[in-house]
Ligand SMILES: Nc1nc2c(ncn2[C@@H]2O[C@H](COP(=O)(O)OP(=O)(O)OP(=O)(O)O)[C@@H](O)[C@H]2O)c(=O)[nH]1
């Protein structure tokens with residue numbers, strides 16, 4: 153695997169200097185420069201180098217970056233692409249193509265029975281906050297929503313969710329701290345049915361995908377949900393700040409509960425969330441929402457064009 | 466997808482070797498592999514560049530290419546450099562000249578500040594201190610309650626004033642209270658925030674001004690990607706961070722953010738968080754972090770996990786066997802049973818240098834079914850065969866084992882070659898320089 157920007161063509165001193173400058177510079181500055189590069193006439197080594205840097209710096213990952221760039225290079229070699237601006241536009245198309253290659257699975261309430269949405273992910277990614285935002289959205293769309301507080305482990309996780317439930321005006325069904333999460337889910341299902349709810353959103357405890365027992369617990373929760381005969385969907389929350397581990401997370405969660413969608417959280421920060429390209433490509437799971445803040449309204453439907461454009465912003 | 470660095474470099478040198486003599490600029494080729502590996506570990510791409518450039522002269526000085534095993538040599542130099550960069554000095558918590566010592570916890574949302582506040586409090590109390598926790602996150606719903614619950618469980622006092630008082634006031638009041646009541650430490654749990662959130666960063670500056678903390682600890686998630694550099698730099702510029710805590714190190718993130726943050730801020734890494742429980746806090750060990758970032762496998766973690774699952778005598782035996790490479794199929798089988806309680810096999814195998822990719826190259830997915838198959842195959846062997854797998858070279862024996870276990874000869878072959886690999890790795894580990902590279906922990910490899 154040979155990447156252009158890994159070539160040793162510059163002298164090290166010059167490179168170190170460039171590094172220092174680069175680290176000082178804000179990202180927009182760096183990529184402002186990038187756009188200028190693409191406005192040039194000729195495709196040079198530098199074009200590729202900067203392109204690769206852009207992708208890696210966005211957490212797209214070395215392997216995915218390499219695959220993308222290689223296919224562009226082939227198209228330049230064959231004469232199909234001639235100018236840097238073509239290369240950029242084509243790359244954008246390819247990136248969008250990855251994200252759009254998986255049809256959205258619309259889990260939105262259809263009014264025919266209860267939909268149970270299980271929200272999973274590693275610790276601190278934004279599961280609870282995302283649930284609050286989803287509840288708020290669904291309610292605004294006229295759906296009857298109930299929230300199940302199946303994080304019985306983390307200190308005050310239930311209280312956190314109850315505050316959000318109040319803010320969203322949605323009932324929260326909870327058990328005692330440290331009680332069995334599967335039984336909370338069981339109760340929440342019953343409550344959702346009694347209330348003839350359209351959607352039951354289930355908050356689960358954060359768990360590292362490497363913890364065998366915790367993943368088994370999740371499997372058990374899912375079993376309880378599926379046995380209820382309702383439609384079920386599982387959403388994985390990925391933190392945009394996460395690097396290459398995001399793919400390992402998605403893989404393991406997908407193996408445990410099968411995923412229907414991904415929510416990318418914390419997109420209001422400076423991270424670009426580039427790992428989702430590998431996630432979508434490898435696991436074939438569509439991205440559902442993008443979370444952009446800590447307020448209840450900070451959740452948007454995923455928009456692949458906006459997401460790809462943001463790599464260059 | 467994530468090949469280990471050793472595999473990757475060995476691949477490069479294999480290509481080079483088949484070309485004939487190894488040439489001068491092949492160091493560049495080898496170092497390129499290092500750089501790619503670092504980026505796969507989430508080391509910031511610019512930091513990775515800088516690091517590799519810095520290491521180049523040392524690799525050349527070491528005449529690595531003339532050695533019999535250039536891969537090993539280069540990795541050794543790279544590893545030493547990284548250990549050096551990560552901080553060879555022991556980074557202890559500083560203490561204020563007059564109590565209380567104030568520790569201010571800062572970081573992005575969800576990085577683990579609250580949990581680590583509680584962990585530090587527990588540690589300090591175990592060291593004989595009298596710590597106080599302070600709930601200065603007035604934003605996240607139930608953040609105050611979370612800290613109060615954690616403090617309550619540990620019987621460590623929590624100073625809280627609800628969510629209507631400004632964090633800097635809460636913090637200042639807490640310090641005054643601590644001073645009046647003989648507390649040794651005040652741990653300020655602040656709200657998570659984006660480093661580009663100007664108003665929130667100003668708030669931290671005010672908290673700092675009001676309490677003059679001895680330590681400002683940045684809690685960073687081990688899974689953080691390329692932006693770790695910028696985030697850490699911004700927190701550092703605004704607040705003068707004095708120490709880092711890498712959280713969620715119990716996962717399988719390579720943790721390149723540690724190198725990125727350390728090299729742009731120069732701030733020492735003081736602790737790693739290794740679990741959700743308040744006990745799960747460990748001192749930072751640069752040598753272990755380095756081999757984790759470099760993807761050199763983590764034999765020590767493997768042995769530690771084994772120790773947790775096996776009884777001590779068994780663990781000592783396992784260690785001895787790995788060390789002398791007299792680990793047999795019989796041992797493998799007995800331990801498979803125990804290993805089941807340690808987590809998925811694939812993950813454990815990944816900790817053995819070279820093993821993860823050895824498995825992947827054969828496209829073997831280790832799952833529970835696979836494990837059952839392995840068990841069945843070993844069960845079908847005679848005690849003699851388990852002790853001396855060499856005799857299984859005999860085709861008839863293999864056929865018998867396959868039939869007995871309801872598998873195919875190919876399955877038996879696959880297991881044997883995996884086992885062979887494993888033994889080889891163990892031999893390499895103990896024969897090569899690696900043993901000396903393991904941290905000196907009393908009782909282990911000493
Ligand atoms: N900036 C920003 N912060 C967010 C976003 N989503 C959640 N957060 C914050 O991230 C932190 C963790 O969010 P939670 O919703 O508690 O995350 P969680 O996954 O439920 O965490 P655990 O249950 O502890 O595993 C909180 O401080 C949230 O306010 C987002 O989109 N942007």
Ligand SMILES: [Mg+2]
Nearest residue numbers: 279280303309
């Ligand atoms: Mg939560």
